[in-house]
Each structure stands twice: as structure tokens, then as C-alpha cells.
Amino acid sequence: MNNLNHVDFSSSNAKPENSSMTTVNILGRLRIATEQIRYIQSSLAHNGLSDQVDMLDKVGKELDGILFNLGDIFSDDTRQSEINITSHDGQISTWLEQTFSSKPQRPPNRAAARFESIKAVIQASSFVNALQKQVRQNAKERLTTVLDLPVDICKLNLWSFNMMEYDEPMVLSTLLIFDAHDIISRYRIDIETLKNFGRALTDGYQKYRAPYHNDFHGADVLQTTHCLLIKSSLMNVFTQTEIAALLFAAAVHDYEHPGLNNGYLVKTKNDLAIIYNDFSVLENHHASSIFKLLRDKRHNIWSNMDKNEYRTFRSLVISLVLATDMANHASLVERMSTYFFFKETNSATALPDSKTLLQTLLHAADISNATKPWPIYVQAVEKIMEEFFIQGDLEKIYCEDDKPTFDRDSTDIVQLQMSFITHIVNPIFDVLSKVLQIDCLDHKQKESSSSATTTTTTTTTTTKLPWQYDLQLNLETWKQVAKSGDVQKLIIDKKPLKLDLIYLQEYVEKAEKILKKRSQHDLLLACTLTSS
Template sequence: MAERSDCMCPCSCLRKKNKVKDEDLPVPVAIKITKRLCDEDDELSEVEPDAVPSEVRDWLALTFTRSMSNIKRRGEEKPKFKSVAHAIRAGIMVDRIYRRLSSSTGLHVPPHVLLLLKHLDEWGFDVFAVNDAADNHSLKFVGYELLQKYDIIAKYKINSTVLDTFLLNLEIGYSKYKNPYHNLLHGADVAQSVHVILNQSKLVHWLTDIEIFATIIAALIHDYEHTGTTNNFHIMTGSEVALLYNDRAVLENYHISASFRMMKNDDSNILSNLSREEFKEFRNLVIDMVLATDMSFHFQQIKNLKGLLSMPESIDKAKALSMVLHCADIGHPAKEWNLHYKWTNQLLEEFFRQGDREKELGLPFSPLCDRSGVLVAESQIGFIDFIVDPSFQVMSDMLEKIVSNLLKEQRSGSATSINEDPAYDVKKDKSTSTTSLHSSSGSSRSSTPKLLGSDGKFEFLKPWLDHLVKNKQIWKERAAKDAEERKKKEAKGENTNNNNSDTSSKTSDVKTNDSQANSPIPLNPSGK
């Protein structure tokens, strides 16, 4: 990993702020519960043997669990972040006019790209359209837009030229291996998805400025310089990266290290004006979040959060934000069908390229990497049922618990009102759709709707859950159709793999708006 550098957080740049010391805060019981849960073994307990095809089960086991040899006890939990009342900090985020990307003090963005970026607050945001309009610079513009929305550039005095270089270097890193899936579009898409989740749920009002900054950057860099192959591939081939990180969270460790090394360069150091304390908090949160995108921790992460949800204590910010990033990372089955369909086509090609390399090296094919054929529809159904849907359900429950507690404290007068937080209006974009957090709030705080139901529980729109249901139904219809086609071929004595082999070579030409397309689509993993 990258070494911490004093040049990132010089004392001379220390901004005087009134802060609550971590050592003065109580350590909730939830930390002890989490420690106990983390010590338990991972298991694929929720997947029944006959619930999914064997290939799908093999993939689930390989990708989302850890072998016993790779399980290690985690270190002592660090104390929780600042108290909820301090985290809200109404007044810190001042009410400022939202500065568009075409501002003279920022990066220039073409008008046709700016028009598409107005939909950044929507769950159905089309990053592919933005990338086409932006001449393959979607990460640069989305990243800048998000930092502007939260006023991060001004708060931390980030030089516009340095920021431009940082974002361009990110794009270069994401493009290093010319991956069909793990590329700059994926980085932009995940960052935008995290933004929508934070605002849709109002979780953003629970966060301090430095936590918002760290969250955006963690999402942007989470797959920086991804090799287009999985962690298991690195381990099986004994790659230099696997040797460096001892087969544990190989790619995730590399993404973090490479990103911080890049930010040590003066021309890319967007952290130069952070104080030592701010840099430490920023770096720790980024590390926690990106390491949590290692899919082998998936079931343990879900188990931990379920345990925490059953307890009355508050949930640690790092764990909450890690879950949000994890869901955004694996979440395109929860997007509109046309977006989900396009992403899965691109991931299919990336899987097959790994399979080609495995064949050349004489290694067994990893699940879903054999071009000769995959049970695609069944794989997607299994992935949604056992991975994506449970993840988004737990995340949604977690978000509702966190914000419900905040609103209850607000109602009792023990916490700053979320509705009175100036940030509530700052992050509003009047051009956004009704799925945006602030589109339903009106033009002023006085028109904010009641957020707590009669049962005292906070609820919010969850468009991702509706899309999961719809997409799963489409895959079920395709699975039935595929099964019928296989039966016909078997009756004719044909090779059932021929059709998959023929169509897989054309995946890059599949039109994303054709819901009746017959080309196979892969299971949608993180690819790690």
C-alpha cells in the first residue's frame, strides 16, 4: 500500500475547526457484536444445493466466500466516528449556489455533456450516453460534478489544474488494460450510484465533509488499474500482485495503493490541503470502503450487518458506507434493463478473455469464463436471488434504521434537524427527476414532506428493488425459452454449445434496447 505522506497533509494547512475527540466518545456495544461476528467462518449457507445449477453455485462459492487458508482475524476495531449530532453539523455545509461544470473557475464541459449531467441525481442515469458525448471522459466529468455538488473543491481548496490531472490520471489507469467492463465507465457508474443512494436515503446528512469527500474518492478509485481478471486468477497464476499482497484482497489492496501513490505526485495531489487529522480520517475510510469491495467478504459483510440491525445501537459509519459502495459495485442488475443488459454484455466479454488466458496457460476454466457456453439466464437469476437482492434489502434496512434514529433524535430535540440542514437545499438540482432525493422537497425547507411514518419509521424510494424484480422476471422468461431451445436441439442431436459459441463472438454488437435478443448474457459479478 501507499505510504502516508506528510506532503498530503502539512501542518501549515491545518484549518481550525471545533472537533469532538474520538477518545471522548463512547464505544457502542455494536462494535463488540461486530467483532464477534467477524470471527465466525464464512459460509454459503443460504444457497441450497439444488437451488441453482452447479456452475452457478461454483461461481458463488468461488467469488463470494473465502477459503479457510485466506481467513484471518481482523485487528482491533477502531472507535466509531464522531457522534451523530456532530456528524450532521448543520451550518458547516453552507448554502451556496450550485456551480455548473462550465464555470470559469472549473473544468470546461461541452453543452451537450452538461445537458446529460443534469440527470446525475437519478438512479436511471445513463453513463454510456455521457461517455459517448464526452468522448470517453465520463469519469472525469462525473467525478468533477460530484465534487462540485458537495462543494468539496472549495472546502478543501483543491486546485483546478491538480484536480483535472488527478481525474485524467484516473481515466488513464482505468484504461490501462482496455477492459470491456472494469474500465472508466464502471468507475463513473459506481460513483454516481453511491451519490444517488446517499441522497435518496438522506444518509448524506449523517456525514461530515471529510467523510463525503472520502466516499466519493473511494467510489471513483475502487477499481483503479484493474487487470480485467479476478483475484482467484491472480492467485492461481502467482502474479506479482498476488505475491505482494499474500493472496488476500489482491486487487482491492492494489487499487488503494496505486491510487494513493498517484496522489503523492504534486500534479495529482488533491489532498495537499488536508490537515494531518483530516488526511488520516480520509485515508482510513477510503481503505475500509475499497477493501470491503472484495467479494469474498460478501456473506460475512451481510451477516455482520444483519446482526447490527437487530441491535439498538447505531451502526458504524465505515461499515454503513462500505455496504453502500459494495451494493453500487455489484448493483447494475438493479438498474433499468437497458443499462443492466449492456453492462452484462461487456462483463461477458471480460470473463471470456480471462477464460482464453486460462486455456492458454493450461488452467481449468473459472466459472462462466468458457466461451463454449454458459447457462446465462439461470446464472443471472441465481446472482440476483442470492447476492444482489439480499444486499440491497439489507442496505435499505440499514439506511432506514440510521435515518430513522436521526429523525427521532431530531424530533426529541437531541439532534440537529435534518430539514434545517443548509445542505438539504444545496444538493438540490431542480432539473432532476422525481427519483431524486430533493425533487420532492420543493424549493424551500418549509415544503419538506413528513419523513417519519405513523410507526416512527423512515422510509424512502428504492427504485433499485423494483428493477431487480423486473429484470429477474425477464431472465426467467429467457431461461424458459433457452430450456425449450435446448430440448429441441437435443432432440435433433445437435451440439447444445454451438449456439452459445456463435453468439458469444457477437456480444459487442448486441443492441441494448432489444429485450428480445437471444445472445447469452453473463452473471454480473464484480469480477474480482
């Protein structure tokens, strides 16, 4: 096993055996190899070394290959990744695999400036910190009163807040959230300029009248990103510039979205695909267009930002918006899973830089509909499916040789939602939950005495984050519909899509009962194990 101590991540020529593997298998193989090592250690204590030499050699080579790949993951945040989907509907599986994993595109730009050096992710920080106190105490009495806004920041702090209930959601959310994070005062942003920017942002989001990718979606992602920040132990991790860039990127990430995906634009040789060489077409357009908007002094809310800080800010915003390309999904999950594995096993390793965590937060917010309460989620389902079906209608006209990705006459909405939650939403929020909780626990353990540590561990590991119940409920609801429901009864109108919410509510109630029984069973089991 001595060769493990001589793995050279910096050498491009010294590839160990078993180094060629897809990254989705890395952590699983590492866990298996670790278990083998433990078995060997136990066996050696009783039987000696001779019978285990060959097995030790194989395990050593396996770990060499795995560590080589992990070195790549930590050093390269543009690494291409794959995702394997299992679904009863082959068409759904194909779409998920093509959309949420990387395709060979242009080589990564090594010359691009990285934002700051490697830093500890989710370092010692706590729920209660200076910025959160501002959110709770100060912001209530500021813009809400001055501008006569329909809600205050306390409402936007709720995971269950429904942005679709309010007019001018972009203006409302940017004013309140930027103020809550002290962005307005720090960068001396003129309120009228910010309002003008919010309205111009709204115009861009509404340009193509997309059913889903409009100003409500942009404002919802901003509010969800805000919630992820204040409901986790992240507030002290990021710099002021990083927080401003994250929230700004959340607000603008789908600016001028046409309601069509990258695949369609490339397939139809759209002008945007030609301009951006088929690479993250929409994301490049969003980032480019928003900075064009900022050239107009009526909308330039960053005019008072220091020039050097603005260069860093602009670079980070662009990287965050580009990272919302769904092809980056698998890579983000892998990098955060790798970090969590090392934290869980108390292994010393390099940590992903803050940009990786910022990208993960924004991506999670972007696909967070299924983590919201059912009434909010099902509204989003109607809108996104109608947008998919509009693209399918266009594909029938302009792509006659190809079967539409989504056909409003044949696509199984239930299976699609189940697959999307299981293979896309669950993994990103699962790893995010683990990372947030384990680092929060680390901080509390450092602050507590040894006697209090046990109590902290118990309360922290059992505390549920705000999205966990609704995510389970929404998935279980679709499972119940698939099991005993009539899928045809779900749809009142096909064009535009209209779902029967009353019919679906029956299955929501069934799902609630199932989750309640499951929770009671888990509690009883936990009590039994504790007593024994």
C-alpha cells in the first residue's frame, strides 16, 4: 500500500491502472475499496500477511486510479460528467441523460480567471449572524414602509412563499432581497435606478411570453437562493462580493429566455446557436444580454462599485449564469458528493472553492419547484410542461425527421415528474442537505463542551431542512397517481395544458397519510434501537 503515498496528481503522464472510469462511479468504488481495506486489516490481525498480498496489490491499484480521478475533480470544475437514468419511459430517460449531463463541447478555458483561491467551504458559521439579524430586525422598517410594498422581507424568508401571487415580482424581490443583504447601501444603489432595472429585467423575461421561463421564474429563483443562504450555515462563508454576485445571477439567470432549450436552438441552427458555437447557447445569451442592459445608465445599478471589484463581480456572475446550463448538473453533484464523502470520513483533502458551492446553490434554486409545497409545485408543473409541449409542436413542424422530445398527445407527465424528482432534484438537494448539516454540526461541536456535543449531534442530525418534507410528499403523490390513478383524468385541457387539481388533491391526501405512517414507523424503530 506504500504506492498510495506517492500518487502524483500534478503529473499528466503517470496515469495509474484503473484511472479510466466515469466519474459517476468514483465514490461507490472508493467506498468498496475502503471496505476491502478494513476487511484486510481485520484479517491480517488473525492470519498474517501471506494470504493477503495479492488482494492488497489489487486494492492499492484500484485506490490509485480512484485518487487520480478525484484529483481531477478537485482541480477542474469544468470536468465533463455523465448521468445514467433508469425509467420505464425510454424517451424520458434519453431526455434526462442528454439534458442533465455534459456533452463533449469546446475545451475548458484554462486562462479564465478563477474567483479567489481555494477556501474552506461552509466554514465555522452559525444560523444567527450579523446579516441574518439585519434580515429579521432592520429590513422590516425600511423599503417596505417607504415604497408601500405588498409584503415585507419576513414573507420572502419563507420557503413556502408563492411568488406567483404578486404583481411585478422582479421589482418586489430585487428591492427587498438586495436591501436585506445590505447590497443597496453597500454599493450605494439608487432606489429609482434599481426599480428601473427591475422593470427592464421584467421586460426581458417577458419578451417571448414563455409560459414558465418568465419574470415569475426569475424572481422565484432569486427568492429561493435567498432562502438557501439564510436557512443554512452559509452567511459567513462568502464574501460580500460573492453574495451580491450570487443574488444578482439568480435574478438575471434566464433573462430573455425564448422558452426553447439549447438542444432545439442547436438543432434548428438558430442565430444564437451560431453566435455561441453551440456552447451553452442560452446561458451565454442571458449573461451577455444582461451586461448590455447595464451599459444604460438608467439601469446600471452597479455604477458605484469599485472598478477592480466590478471585474471580479462580473467574472463571477458570468460563471454562475453559465453554470445554470443543465448539462453541468452531474458534475456539480459529483463535486459536492466528493466533498461530503471526505467530510463524512474525516479525511484530509483539498476543498472545492467557493465558486463550486455558489454554482450548486444557484442550480438547486433553479430546479427547486419540486421542493416547494404542492400548490406551488403543481402550478409550476403546468407551466413547464406547456412550455415543453410548445417546443414539441414546433419540432413537429421544423424537425420532421426527429420525434418530438415532448409530444402533448403522448408524453407521460406522471412518469416524467417522477423521473425528474428521483434522478435530478433529489440528488442535488440530498448532497446539499448533507453538506449543510455536517458543516453546521462541525461548527457547533467546536463551540460546545464535550458534554454538550452529544446533545448537539442528536438535534442536528434529526433536524429537517425546509424542503425535505415537501420533496417527499410531491414524489409520493405522483407514485400514488401512477399506482392507482387514471392518468387521462389528470388533464382537463391539452392546449394549453390544464391539470385537474381537484382530482390530484385526492392523491396528495393519500401521500400525506403514507408519509405519516412511514414517519411513525421510523420513530418507533429509532426508539427500539435506542432502548436496545
